[in-house]
Amino acid sequence: MKPVRSPLTGLLLPVAGFAVLAALPLIFSDAFFVAAVTLAFLGAAASLAWNLSGGYAGQLSLGHAAFYGLGAYVSTILFLKAGISPLIGMWLGAIVSAALAVFLGAITMRLKGSFFVMSTLAFGAVVHISAINLRDLTGGPSGLAIPLRPSPENLIFAKKLIYTYVALVLVIVFYAITRMIAASKIGYALVAFRENHDAARALGIRTLPLRIGVFALSAGLISICGTVHAQYYLYVDPDSVMGLNLSLNFALMAIVGGLGTAYGPIVGALLVSVVSVVMQAYLGDQISGLTQLAYAAIVILVLLVAPTGLGPSAHAFLKRRMTWLS
Amino acid sequence: MAVLTATGLTKRFGGLTAVKNVSFIARPGEILSIIGPNGAGKTTVFNLLTGFVRPDGGSVSLDNQDFRGMSPESRCRAGLARTFQIVQPFRGLSVLDNVVMGAMLRARSIEMAREIARQVLSDLDMSALCDVPAGQLPIGDRKRLEMAKVLATSPRALLLDEVMGGLIPIEVKRMIDFIRRLRERGIALVVIEHHMNAVMQLSDHILVLQNGEPIANGAPAEVTRDPVVLSAYLGANFALSGS
Ligand SMILES: Nc1ncnc2c1ncn2[C@@H]1O[C@H](COP(=O)(O)OP(=O)(O)OP(=O)(O)O)[C@@H](O)[C@H]1O
Numbered sequence A: 001m002k003p004v005r006s007p008l009t010g011l012l013l014p015v016a017g018f019a020v021l022a023a024l025p026l027i028f029s030d031a032f033f034v035a036a037v038t039l040a041f042l043g044a045a046a047s048l049a050w051n052l053s054g055g056y057a058g059q060l061s062l063g064h065a066a067f068y069g070l071g072a073y074v075s076t077i078l079f080l081k082a083g084i085s086p087l088i089g090m091w092l093g094a095i096v097s098a099a100l101a102v103f104l105g106a107i108t109m110r111l112k113g114s115f116f117v118m119s120t121l122a123f124g125a126v127v128h129i130s131a132i133n134l135r136d137l138t139g140g141p142s143g144l145a146i147p148l149r150p151s152p153e154n155l156i157f158a159k160k161l162i163y164t165y166v167a168l169v170l171v172i173v174f175y176a177i178t179r180m181i182a183a184s185k186i187g188y189a190l191v192a193f194r195e196n197h198d199a200a201r202a203l204g205i206r207t208l209p210l211r212i213g214v215f216a217l218s219a220g221l222i223s224i225c226g227t228v229h230a231q232y233y234l235y236v237d238p239d240s241v242m243g244l245n246l247s248l249n250f251a252l253m254a255i256v257g258g259l260g261t262a263y264g265p266i267v268g269a270l271l272v273s274v275v276s277v278v279m280q281a282y283l284g285d286q287i288s289g290l291t292q293l294a295y296a297a298i299v300i301l302v303l304l305v306a307p308t309g310l311g312p313s314a315h316a317f318l319k320r321r322m323t324w325l326s
Numbered sequence B: 001m002a003v004l005t006a007t008g009l010t011k012r013f014g015g016l017t018a019v020k021n022v023s024f025i026a027r028p029g030e031i032l033s034i035i036g037p038n039g040a041g042k043t044t045v046f047n048l049l050t051g052f053v054r055p056d057g058g059s060v061s062l063d064n065q066d067f068r069g070m071s072p073e074s075r076c077r078a079g080l081a082r083t084f085q086i087v088q089p090f091r092g093l094s095v096l097d098n099v100v101m102g103a104m105l106r107a108r109s110i111e112m113a114r115e116i117a118r119q120v121l122s123d124l125d126m127s128a129l130c131d132v133p134a135g136q137l138p139i140g141d142r143k144r145l146e147m148a149k150v151l152a153t154s155p156r157a158l159l160l161d162e163v164m165g166g167l168i169p170i171e172v173k174r175m176i177d178f179i180r181r182l183r184e185r186g187i188a189l190v191v192i193e194h195h196m197n198a199v200m201q202l203s204d205h206i207l208v209l210q211n212g213e214p215i216a217n218g219a220p221a222e223v224t225r226d227p228v229v230l231s232a233y234l235g236a237n238f239a240l241s242g243s
């Protein structure tokens, strides 16, 4: 949280960064690469949404896959059973997720630290299991397939590259929302809560309604990512949109890139994606579990070298260098 | 301007009665000092006043507003602020941002809060420290930051818990001057302090606690002559530093 930003880092850097991201799939247009970039962008958007609550307010949630999955299921079910466009369905999914988040938050946000984390884990598991068991609605473990009927109105595109840019738009919009909140009294109040709850209370800062509100916003936004996920794969099943590993990934990307910073989740998502693509390419699936193991090792390594996340640590490093030079 | 009233405050922790039937009135433009040996219950009184701890008996009010059942945040919004004996900075944030957190209460935007915060920091001669991370401050500056944060909320009544602990003599002198200026502004001040010199210089009234119980209450000159106080707590040392 740097109060005074020079216009350069304030706007130019992000614009340049997003321009580079936008150019990536055009420069390397190979289908495998485009797919990897698309997933990285979608992951970045989801992690940005997660970071609003998990990073700024420090309310580490390991249940956000439930909201992501709800976004995927609500829009898909409405599309398949009632012919409602996912462009509308994604908002309905977001509302359902946000409402559920308000309910969950009102119950659990009084819990401290690890108790809150446990409650989100339990919540994620309950929603996941419900999706498996509500066969009539969700198709059970085998999931739901969406027929390939390309049209912008269906949010279905024959050209995969379009999804890449849909995801990038989410990244940019979520980034802008994050920046706006971070610079507002709401953002400051969330950080005050995260840094020192008693000190915040002693200064008259009421955080509970804000924390619940931002949790709901975070749930709603990540739910929209879920809808895009469904339209990209044209397929939804409980494990791939509600699994615990998904929740862990949202958190991990933000943590690796820089928790509670606006760019952290983007940096983290790109890094995590590069690592998993490279792992996949070199280690393949020959020895099962090896990829995950190497992946975990790299994450641990990153956090040992850069405990506040790659972004902030690099920033601090550069700053030290600059003062040393001048 | 506000009058802070405590009536019959009592708090038990298990078998221990940490605060027993404590009453006082703190008036605007006056300084009330609470003194007493370690563990006398002074900080607990502050916790009861600010709502961090629920009393087993008694009540607190600011002007005519009864604080019963109100949260610490609501009490601060009503105009009662406190510092913590063990300072509570937002470690990861800059000094300026720390004070902004307090200034938000009376400011509509972050920009306005920043203006207020700059002013408060300048009042405390801390302008040069604006960009320093709070976690890196030496103890003296941390105590001043603790003051700056609460002052930014524009309190009508202010509770200071050992803001001179750990300060070097020159810093103590500056803090005494500063607290006097707060009194002139018409803030009702309650001060917990072990530093007897400072207590004698600042206080309009002194309340002495021992084992949670008030054993004396009055003007500094009266209290220091009170044989109960002398024998129970202050002893020979005090007679020296008080004269
Ligand atoms: N939350 C708590 N739970 C249990 N006991 C407590 C609690 N807070 C304070 N006490 C006890 O109440 C008594 C009074 O403590 P308090 O901190 O109010 O003393 P104090 O006068 O501020 O002392 P000091 O001068 O050392 O700061 C002590 O015996 C302390 O151990």
Ligand SMILES: [Mg+2]
Residues within 6 Å of the ligand: B042, B043, B044, B085
């Ligand atoms: Mg104390």
